[in-house]
Amino acid sequence: NAGVTQTPKFRVLKTGQSMTLLCAQDMNHEYMYWYRQDPGMGLRLIHYSVGEGTTAKGEVPDGYNVSRLKKQNFLLGLESAAPSQTSVYFCASSHTGGEGLYEQYFGPGTRLTVT
């Protein structure tokens, strides 16, 4: 089991460029999440998905879009990157119930710098 994987691990963008971050999980989880982590601010939820073909906004969705075309993949897009989007991005997935109720499994993160 690879768990949750993220690509790329690092990326530098210029302001206005676009990119897509890929998250994949092999645990057959229904729920998937994208967070950003900034110093002293914990993790903030960007978007999430409760199943294939569904997405919803989290706490800080502006400037990001997501898609979940396959159950195992959750993509995060930046259409026009801004310096304020410099951050570390984490993807996570979770069960829907039972003893694994809402415990989240995290990927290793993508460190993004926008200049």
Added chain:
Amino acid sequence: AQSVTQLGSHVSVSEGALVLLRCNYSSSVPPYLFWYVQYPNQGLQLLLKYTSAATLVKGINGFEAEFKKSETSFHLTKPSAHMSDAAEYFCAVSGRGNAGKSTFGDGTTLTVKP
């Protein structure tokens, strides 16, 4: 609505000393509570979780936490700190009917001095 407050962004202890990391929560539904650990340049890993069974929860690496409803707290403890415990720790709250979404605290960085 749910929220988490971690008291103390930085905690420093000596090796062998007690570790106490504080977490208070707010939730409008019965909460599920978690502690995660993050080592440098890695993702978060689950340490332990409370899901309405025993109020004293034991986790990995000798950590435990006690759910106290009257105090709305879920503090993390370890009797004897080890150098390898140095990391950032996050408390999180979730609840039924919330699409599994967790709200995370701002984190506490634990430093262990030799």
